[in-house]
Amino acid sequence: MLLGIDTPISSPEEVSSKLDSLDVAPQNSHFGMKHVLGIVQRVALTCFAIYVSINVPEFSSMMAFLGSFSAFMLSIVGPVLAKIAIRKEWSWFDAAIILVGTVMALWGTGAAFVSAA
Numbered sequence: 001m002l003l004g005i006d007t008p009i010s011s012p013e014e015v016s017s018k019l020d021s022l023d024v025a026p027q028n029s030h031f032g033m034k035h036v037l038g039i040v041q042r043v044a045l046t047c048f049a050i051y052v053s054i055n056v057p058e059f060s061s062m063m064a065f066l067g068s069f070s071a072f073m074l075s076i077v078g079p080v081l082a083k084i085a086i087r088k089e090w091s092w093f094d095a096a097i098i099l100v101g102t103v104m105a106l107w108g109t110g111a112a113f114v115s116a117a
Contacts, residue, residue, distance in 0.1 A: 061112060068108025076101035 053059045080097050084090045 061115065064112035064115065065109055068112050069105050072101050072105035072108065077105070 056062070077098055080094050080101070084094055
């Protein structure tokens with residue numbers, strides 16, 4: 001629904017005639033079931049995260065590793081690599097960003113392992 005896949009709107013007139021509530025679903029839509037499954041998924045994921053954090057020793061070290069590695073890869077290195085893949089060209093600035101992001105991800109990962117020991 002956030003991507004506009006479930007509720008196609010083609011003109012500003014249709015937007016103005018729609019109600020402002022998110023609970024109003026178009027005809028032939030499975031909005032009610034999707035809404036319920038979304039709530040169940042969020043509750044289950046939260047319960048699972050709480051269960052794991054209680055029962056796994058050194059959970060904070062694991063989260064530090066995942067956070068340091070994935071944060072740099074997803075927010076710095078990934079977008080630059082996607083830009084390079086789309087444009088099929090790169091600059092020295094792109095290479096520098098990738099190098100610095102990779103070094104910082106490795107540094108954070110190493111720090112997470114050292115703090116766990």
